[in-house]
Each structure stands twice: as structure tokens, then as C-alpha cells.
Amino acid sequence: MRWENLREEEFDSAIEKSNKVCIVPIGCLEMHGQHLPVGTDTKTVEYIANEAAKLEEVVVFPGLYFGSVPGLNMWKGTIDFSLELRLGMLNELCSEIARNGFKKIMLLNGHGGNCATLSAFVRSTLHTKKDYVVVARNEYQYGIQRLARELRGGQKFPELNEEDIKNILSFSENEYLTGHACVNETSIMLAIEPENVDVSRADSVCGLDLHKTDYLTNKPYSIDGGVGFWLIDHPNSFEGEHIEMASANIGKVILRKRIEYQAEACRLLKKDDNLLEWYKEHWGIEE
Ligand SMILES: [Zn+2]
Known part of the structure; x- marks a missing residue:
């Protein structure tokens, strides 16, 4: 289920079918030699997220093209936003996704340069009370x-x-x-x-x-x-x-291997009833 394709009245059943899981694919815009397009990472991670969602039903948010690419702005096609803007955007985006009813959010990463930012962001989500859990996963686990x-x-x-x-x-x-x-x-x-x-x-x-x-x-x-x-x-x-x-x-x-791994990760997160309880117990998560 692609977020952008759902009609308003379909969201309640999508939230139920996905057991409150929403996947956010994240890549970037950066040079990939001269043989691949600058959007390669987002195109790939979005494809994997959407194909995996056909095997294990979850809602997939539109892929994000704004990733961590500092130092690459001497090349055409790069979009290099500040760390503050990217962290702020992730924070507000997760909060908006949760307000819509998805309480288990997976940031699915397709760009190696995003790892540090996503790890820092996931840690930062424990800073204040939340009624949702954010986790991250790298999709590039097979080659x-x-x-x-x-x-x-x-x-x-x-x-x-x-x-x-x-x-x-x-x-x-x-x-x-x-x-x-x-x-x-x-x-x-x-x-x-x-x-x-x-x-x-x-x-x-x-x-x-x-x-x-x-x-x-x-x-x-x-x-x-x-x-x-x-x-x-x-x-x-x-x-x-x-x-x-x-x-x-x-x-x-x-792709088949990476899609299977992602579908399994979705399956795990969907059937998991512990995370929201543990977060509530340890960090006072609000219902
Ligand atoms: Zn790449």
C-alpha cells in the first residue's frame, strides 16, 4: 500500500492491515559516477520497499530524496540540505505519520552516507515522550x-x-x-x-x-x-x-533477495507487540 495512492477513507483499514507499521524509504541525490542517475539510491530503496509491501502488507511513504551528501556539491544534481533541516524534517515527518495512526515507523535506508544521521535521529526520538517508535534499517544487505x-x-x-x-x-x-x-x-x-x-x-x-x-x-x-x-x-x-x-x-x-529480507523485517515489526510496551515502560511513551 502506497501512502500517496490511498484515498482518505482507506487509511483506517490500511493502518489495521499494516498493524500500524509505516515504511519511509530514504536515499539522496548525488553523483553516481557518470553511468547512473543521481537519484539511484532513492529509486532503489523505494522500489524495494514497495515490492516488499506486496509480500507483507504495510504502508510505504513516498521515497525521500533528501539525504546526507555533504561535500558532494561540486557536482551537478546534488541537493545538499543542512543537517538541522534534515533532522527537523525527519522529526516532523515521523510525528505527522504517527498522528495519522502509524505507531511503528521504519526508516528504510538506501544510501550509506545516511547511516550516521539516521542513527542519531533514532537515538534522539527517546529525548521526549512519544506515542510511537522509530527504527532504522539498511536495505543494501545483499550483493x-x-x-x-x-x-x-x-x-x-x-x-x-x-x-x-x-x-x-x-x-x-x-x-x-x-x-x-x-x-x-x-x-x-x-x-x-x-x-x-x-x-x-x-x-x-x-x-x-x-x-x-x-x-x-x-x-x-x-x-x-x-x-x-x-x-x-x-x-x-x-x-x-x-x-x-x-x-x-x-x-x-x-533485488529479490533484498525484497525478501525487507518483507521479513516488515513481518517482524508487524507482529511485534513488545516495542510500544517497552518504550512506554522505559521512556514514558504516551498513548
Ligand atoms: Zn548509491
Whole structure:
């Protein structure tokens, strides 16, 4: 059930069918090399949320395009709002979703750069009394390396042809790089919006790790420079190689797995009766 498609009188039954669970997909607008569109993360996470909701009925809010992309505004297409605005928007959005009757809100994240903000936001929700619970989950829990292990373990994937299988095994054996706008994201976009992908542009910028900041980040120092360090090592907002090995078939497998995981997470949250009780007990949540 997509929030924006419901008629007003359908909300009560949607709240009941979803057992008060609402999913908020969150991505961003940022450069993804020169071969993928800037909205890749939101398009992907929204697709996964909506497909999973067909397997386990929940309400899905329209995907948010405003994520954490500081430092990327030298490239066209980036929309970089302040942390204060994004936290404020999440706060008011969750409160509005809860006012409508959804008391278990899952922020479904499709952009690695959002993790810190979402974690901070989820923590901040305990600061004042609320009659709802906010949790976060990253959707990107399955990719080509895991697929290769499962193939070697004998699992069958009806989506894949012989060339896909050869590419997946070779990609994994050679330990080619994945990370951002990589073969995983490209395969997904080839499966859901091929008209917005241009694989021939992948080699127009380098996606390799320059390792400039390794001396700071290596153990035992482990200094965390966040996205600043990442951009110094990946100056084209691209972390990946051999994009020509991507395919819509590989994308379909990755999506199917991620959709199944998300449906299971929805199932767990829907049948859970403990969270609202525990939050009420510990933090004085209001009914
Ligand atoms: Zn991405």
C-alpha cells in the first residue's frame, strides 16, 4: 500500500492491515559516477520497499530524496540540505505519520552516507515522550560477493544465464571493487530503470580507491574522517570497477533477495507487540 495512492477513507483499514507499521524509504541525490542517475539510491530503496509491501502488507511513504551528501556539491544534481533541516524534517515527518495512526515507523535506508544521521535521529526520538517508535534499517544487505558464495555453494538462480554466472564468479575470484555506483547498483538500475543507465560512460571516470587516507584510517589509529576521507580516496563519487559485468539479471537476483529480507523485517515489526510496551515502560511513551 502506497501512502500517496490511498484515498482518505482507506487509511483506517490500511493502518489495521499494516498493524500500524509505516515504511519511509530514504536515499539522496548525488553523483553516481557518470553511468547512473543521481537519484539511484532513492529509486532503489523505494522500489524495494514497495515490492516488499506486496509480500507483507504495510504502508510505504513516498521515497525521500533528501539525504546526507555533504561535500558532494561540486557536482551537478546534488541537493545538499543542512543537517538541522534534515533532522527537523525527519522529526516532523515521523510525528505527522504517527498522528495519522502509524505507531511503528521504519526508516528504510538506501544510501550509506545516511547511516550516521539516521542513527542519531533514532537515538534522539527517546529525548521526549512519544506515542510511537522509530527504527532504522539498511536495505543494501545483499550483493554480488554473497551471490557468488551462494552460487559456489550450489544454490540455483533461475534469473541468471551462463554469462551472468561466469561474470559473477570471475568478479568474486578477482575481488573486484564494489562500493558506490558499483556493479551491484548498476545491475539493480538495469533491472528497474534501464533507460536511465549508460554503462558505456562507466569508464569515463576512475572508480578505483586511491588509498590516500589509508595511513590515517589503518588500525591501530582508525581515525574516522567520514565522507571527507572517502571523497579524497574516491574523487569521482564512484567506487567500483568492471561495470560491464553488470546485468539486469544480476539486478533481479539482488533485488529479490533484498525484497525478501525487507518483507521479513516488515513481518517482524508487524507482529511485534513488545516495542510500544517497552518504550512506554522505559521512556514514558504516551498513548
Ligand atoms: Zn548509491
